[in-house]
Amino acid sequence: MASTSHNSSASFWQKYQLYFLLVAAIIIRQIPIVSIPLNWLESYFHEISHGIAALLTGGEIMRIQLFANGAGLCTTRGGLSFIISFFGYAGATFWGWLLFKLANSHQRTAQIVSGFMIVLLLVSIIFWARDLLTIIIISSLAVMFVLTIKMRRLYTLQVLLKFFGLSILLNSLFSPTYLFDGRDLGDGAALASMTMVPELVWVLLWCVLAVVALYSLIKTNKKSYN
Numbered sequence: 001m002a003s004t005s006h007n008s009s010a011s012f013w014q015k016y017q018l019y020f021l022l023v024a025a026i027i028i029r030q031i032p033i034v035s036i037p038l039n040w041l042e043s044y045f046h047e048i049s050h051g052i053a054a055l056l057t058g059g060e061i062m063r064i065q066l067f068a069n070g071a072g073l074c075t076t077r078g079g080l081s082f083i084i085s086f087f088g089y090a091g092a093t094f095w096g097w098l099l100f101k102l103a104n105s106h107q108r109t110a111q112i113v114s115g116f117m118i119v120l121l122l123v124s125i126i127f128w129a130r131d132l133l134t135i136i137i138i139s140s141l142a143v144m145f146v147l148t149i150k151m152r153r154l155y156t157l158q159v160l161l162k163f164f165g166l167s168i169l170l171n172s173l174f175s176p177t178y179l180f181d182g183r184d185l186g187d188g189a190a191l192a193s194m195t196m197v198p199e200l201v202w203v204l205l206w207c208v209l210a211v212v213a214l215y216s217l218i219k220t221n222k223k224s225y226n
Helices: 002-029 036-056 081-105 107-127 132-149 154-179 187-195 199-224
Strands: 060-066 072-077
Touching: 002 036, 002 154, 002 199, 036 060, 036 072, 036 081, 036 107, 036 132, 036 154, 060 132, 081 107, 081 154, 081 187, 081 199, 107 132, 107 154, 132 154, 154 187, 154 199, 187 199
Parallel strands: none
Antiparallel strands: 060 072
């Protein structure tokens, strides 16, 4: 009887784990100091997405900067400006979705993902970080993934990575709205000047992409436990 109860509670947790993690991410996002590493993580994925877009379109990454308040800047040279500007927020959404998806697929996959993230962060420090603050922030993120990969229980690592993925998705959902600051700066303003499409349209598009990514995870989760 005890075994049946344990299995029932375990299956309940597995079925609703995504929602529990999502609520936890929403709550933690409201806590100023605790939310800082998660803001750094989303900012890093945002800036590295700009950089990857530049590399894929024939450009190069000159410098990546991360700031204590969660802001960031990726300086590139060459490449397609439209693609580079668009894929900051879109890329962060994709990273969040992919992190959850891969971590959810298998515990060993989650371990490999952590290892890949450590390598990517170290590469970023070596080649693109030029100031002490950025080096400290990216190093902190690398240490965070090192601590996860050293966990004895792969299941705990899996849950943490899924939490990171949802946190990144949430940040990529709300971050574009910060562009409405009246300063006519940022990716939305850059795209508006390139295309004559209002900044509002780009912001809404990025938010919709994040919602669609989150919905796809929820839909997949429902299918898995129905």
